[in-house]
Amino acid sequence: MDDELVLVTGGTGFVAVHCIVRLFADGARVRATVRRPERADDLRDLVRQGGADPAGLEIATADLLDDAGWPAAVDGATHVLHVASPFPVRQPKDEDELIAPAREGALRVLRAARDAGVRRVVQTSSFAAIGYGRPHPGRRYTEADWTDPEAPDITPYVRSKTLAERAAWDFVGREGGDLELTTVNPVGVFGPAIGTDLSASLELLLALLNGRYPAVPRGSVNAVDVRDVADLHVRAMRHPDATGERYLAVSGDAFEYAELSALLRAEFGDRARRATTRVLPDWVVRTGALFSSEFRTMAGELGRRVDASHEKATRMLGWTPRPREEAVLASARSLIDLGLVR
Numbered sequence: 001m002d003d004e005l006v007l008v009t010g011g012t013g014f015v016a017v018h019c020i021v022r023l024f025a026d027g028a029r030v031r032a033t034v035r036r037p038e039r040a041d042d043l044r045d046l047v048r049q050g051g052a053d054p055a056g057l058e059i060a061t062a063d064l065l066d067d068a069g070w071p072a073a074v075d076g077a078t079h080v081l082h083v084a085s086p087f088p089v090r091q092p093k094d095e096d097e098l099i100a101p102a103r104e105g106a107l108r109v110l111r112a113a114r115d116a117g118v119r120r121v122v123q124t125s126s127f128a129a130i131g132y133g134r135p136h137p138g139r140r141y142t143e144a145d146w147t148d149p150e151a152p153d154i155t156p157y158v159r160s161k162t163l164a165e166r167a168a169w170d171f172v173g174r175e176g177g178d179l180e181l182t183t184v185n186p187v188g189v190f191g192p193a194i195g196t197d198l199s200a201s202l203e204l205l206l207a208l209l210n211g212r213y214p215a216v217p218r219g220s221v222n223a224v225d226v227r228d229v230a231d232l233h234v235r236a237m238r239h240p241d242a243t244g245e246r247y248l249a250v251s252g253d254a255f256e257y258a259e260l261s262a263l264l265r266a267e268f269g270d271r272a273r274r275a276t277t278r279v280l281p282d283w284v285v286r287t288g289a290l291f292s293s294e295f296r297t298m299a300g301e302l303g304r305r306v307d308a309s310h311e312k313a314t315r316m317l318g319w320t321p322r323p324r325e326e327a328v329l330a331s332a333r334s335l336i337d338l339g340l341v342r
Helices: 014-025 037-049 070-074 096-116 156-175 200-209 226-238 257-272 282-288 293-300 311-317 324-337
Strands: 005-008 029-034 058-061 079-082 120-124 180-186 246-249
Touching (some): 014 226, 079 226, 226 311
16 A cells, blocks of 8 residues: 555544554555644644554645645545544534534535545445434344434434535535545444543543443443444455445444443443443433433433444455454543543
């Protein structure tokens, strides 16, 4: 891959840093974007913490809400991993805070990539664009499923990821020219943290470990290791048959929240004693939803299973994810090592 220059957008993000580290391990030349030039040193430090030498890393400044910077960012690139997209710990009051950078940002990156002659863009979408707003299919979710962005009960984040991926496919089909597009749709991304700017999934785990919740709702979360997500991005970038495809990134069945806490307590003992296995009664969650946006999100997830299949990625790309337990425990171990667990 030493003759290829790969652009990774949103370079300081959890998935993006692991993609950069993986690309360096494969011998690629890498350029990454940051929103502000002062984040360049932060990015180099994160890459170093991830185990790669950042000396050869090129850094460009570009914002998802601004056309400036993108032509220079993609100049000379053969591939783009478009990872940048907002993922809040809490849902905003104005959904456009998420939708605008997700959808318009994707279109800016694709337009610049097309104009620069980039071969393929791999866009980080989400299970959010697959498994919401419609009745449960009665089977594991697959890449053939799509979220209904107009459903009344979905969150701004889910809507933003769905609209961004739909817009990307529409753009490539309508005016993409020779540009190829592939999407990767992860579930909750766990795995070892790099730095203390945590993803939403790691924030959830940290909240459990630090005893923020006296009890958890009757809900579930699925898991995949960030290192496997980075591996799937690279496979989707390189495989000749991956163009025009979506790939779910998931490892095993969903964890019930109480099951997640039990796993942490069994592995880490006293360090995880605050992780509760008590379950909130549904009526408490529904009552809290009248007053709290966090409880409203919980109420929409009561009893919901998000089991999904990685059969397609395994069959087409030879992708084999780590066990879900390994992903979660790697996250928790890194949070403890970073001194974030009380």
